[in-house]
Amino acid sequence: MKDREIIEKIEKGDESALDFLYQKNYKMMVRMIVRNSGTEEEAKDVFQEALIVLWQKITSKEFTLTSKLSTYIYSICKNLWRKELERKKRLTNEEAEGSEIQNIDQKERIEIVNKCISDLGETCRKILTYYYFDKLSMNDIAEKMGFANSDTAKTKKYKCKKELDNMIKSIYTASDFLD
Amino acid sequence: MKEKFFDTEIIESYLTGKMSGGEKSLFESAMMQDPLLRSEVALQKDVVSALSDFRKAELKARLNKIDVGAANNSFVNGKIAAGICLLALLGAGTFYVFSSEKEEIQQIAVVEEKADMQKPEPETQGIEEIVIEEPVQSESKKNVVLKQSTTKSYSVKPLDKKEDQEEIEVTPEVVLPRVLPVSNDAGDLSGTVNVPKGDVTSSTSAISSKPAVYCEKGNRKDFHYKYFNNKLYLYGDFNEDLVEFLELNSNKRKNVYLHYNKNYYLLNQNQIERAPLVKINDTEVIKQLEAL
Numbered sequence: 071m072k073d074r075e076i077i078e079k080i081e082k083g084d085e086s087a088l089d090f091l092y093q094k095n096y097k098m099m100v101r102m103i104v105r106n107s108g109t110e111e112e113a114k115d116v117f118q119e120a121l122i123v124l125w126q127k128i129t130s131k132e133f134t135l136t137s138k139l140s141t142y143i144y145s146i147c148k149n150l151w152r153k154e155l156e157r158k159k160r161l162t163n164e165e166a167e168g169s170e171i172q173n174i175d176q177k178e179r180i181e182i183v184n185k186c187i188s189d190l191g192e193t194c195r196k197i198l199t200y201y202y203f204d205k206l207s208m209n210d211i212a213e214k215m216g217f218a219n220s221d222t223a224k225t226k227k228y229k230c231k232k233e234l235d236n237m238i239k240s241i242y243t244a245s246d247f248l249d
Numbered sequence: 250m251k252e253k254f255f256d257t258e259i260i261e262s263y264l265t266g267k268m269s270g271g272e273k274s275l276f277e278s279a280m281m282q283d284p285l286l287r288s289e290v291a292l293q294k295d296v297v298s299a300l301s302d303f304r305k306a307e308l309k310a311r312l313n314k315i316d317v318g319a320a321n322n323s324f325v326n327g328k329i330a331a332g333i334c335l336l337a338l339l340g341a342g343t344f345y346v347f348s349s350e351k352e353e354i355q356q357i358a359v360v361e362e363k364a365d366m367q368k369p370e371p372e373t374q375g376i377e378e379i380v381i382e383e384p385v386q387s388e389s390k391k392n393v394v395l396k397q398s399t400t401k402s403y404s405v406k407p408l409d410k411k412e413d414q415e416e417i418e419v420t421p422e423v424v425l426p427r428v429l430p431v432s433n434d435a436g437d438l439s440g441t442v443n444v445p446k447g448d449v450t451s452s453t454s455a456i457s458s459k460p461a462v463y464c465e466k467g468n469r470k471d472f473h474y475k476y477f478n479n480k481l482y483l484y485g486d487f488n489e490d491l492v493e494f495l496e497l498n499s500n501k502r503k504n505v506y507l508h509y510n511k512n513y514y515l516l517n518q519n520q521i522e523r524a525p526l527v528k529i530n531d532t533e534v535i536k537q538l539e540a541l
Contacts, residue, residue: 199304
């Protein structure tokens with residue numbers, strides 16, 4: 071597959087292109103990270119993360135190809151790995167104290183939201199993740215989900231979001247009362 | 250509790266950065282004055298990030314399922330040892346098959362088709378355990394010393410399932426390279442396959458034969474391959490073109506490559522499950538292959 075074809079596929083949200091990139095670049099990226107004092111497990115993780123960054127850039131159409139795709143992926147991997155090394159260094163310096171002292175309210179809220187997302191029907195979940203994360207256009211969502219047109223996708227998205235909001239609020243306000 | 254209704258569309262356009270500068274500052278000042286709006290925006294922010302996290306995890310899980318082929322081998326040492334044992338047995342089986350009637354090959358091919366995804370049963374057939382001189386992609390296997398310095402190239406015509414069976418090239422090149430016995434080390438790891446422990450140690454001979462190739466078209470698993478009973482199975486639209494095999498010796502190991510449609514793919518001969526063909530991108534290797 072040529073770079074152009076891969077990008078066109080990803081723009082439409084076709085995950086098979088991501089699989090292809092994963093296989094094609096796996097060895098090179100893992101080798102680079104392992105050479106730079108990473109473990110294979112870490113390398114794999116960073117490479118996956120990098121591909122997801124790329125995926126999101128392309129699906130949200132924020133992407134213009136200026137170099138070879140593999141070069142681009144390589145540079146994302148390198149940046150992510152550098153950040154990770156810095157983070158690890160900081161962690162050892164600060165005895166892993168962590169900025170995890172998130173307020174309890176928010177933690178609880180996130181838990182509720184996560185639960186509601188997993189309780190949501192698969193179709194809704196797909197539509198919402200494609201919309202909010204992949205930032206696919208309504209047209210692309212319609213095509214991917216097999217809807218008649220972008221209007222159907224739009225209506226469905228609206229309904230699904232409402233359903234999710236209602237689910238969250240039914241739990242969230244209830245827990246509010248307990249305070 | 251009185252629930253104030255907010256236009257989620259407006260919050261959304263704020264969160265997704267779709268507001269113009271003026272709209273944005275207006276919205277922000279409204280947030281300053283309204284704690285309920287503020288908490289609603291915070292909640293919506295969490296919803297978007299939770300949806301994103303969900304999708305990320307989904308994509309990661311998808312990638313995790315992908316077999317990265319040969320690269321895997323250096324990670325799973327146990328599997329390599331298992332692979333060696335299995336190859337030894339498969340080699341023995343093939344040797345047996347090749348030395349018997351053609352009809353039998355046909356039968357086996359049919360059985361294989363049906364068995365498809367099932368794991369191959371090692372064929373012992375009363376033949377002594379052997380270690381095959383096959384490319385084992387592992388740096389850690391110092392026990393097996395592969396010594397073969399020639400590079401050879403041959404091609405095999407893809408078979409049609411029905412009548413072309415007779416055309417299987419039954420001229421295995423039997424090469425007897427020097428093979429050192431595998432020590433207990435590998436024997437211990439063999440626990441993962443159905444091979445009696447210690448069998449590998451009694452190596453007396455080695456076989457190297459070119460694989461029979463078997464093409465299966467129209468499968469969804471395009472461009473996948475596997476080895477079964479020392480036969481190479483190719484899945485995908487291979488167009489009956491000549492599939493070519495190239496062997497390349499590079500530091501201490503011998504790699505087998507498949508040449509098809511101007512691309513080179515590395516074949517891992519320990520691959521018994523269907524796996525995607527991994528295209529070679531290393532220009533250095535490609536150069537060497539093209540020189541063959």
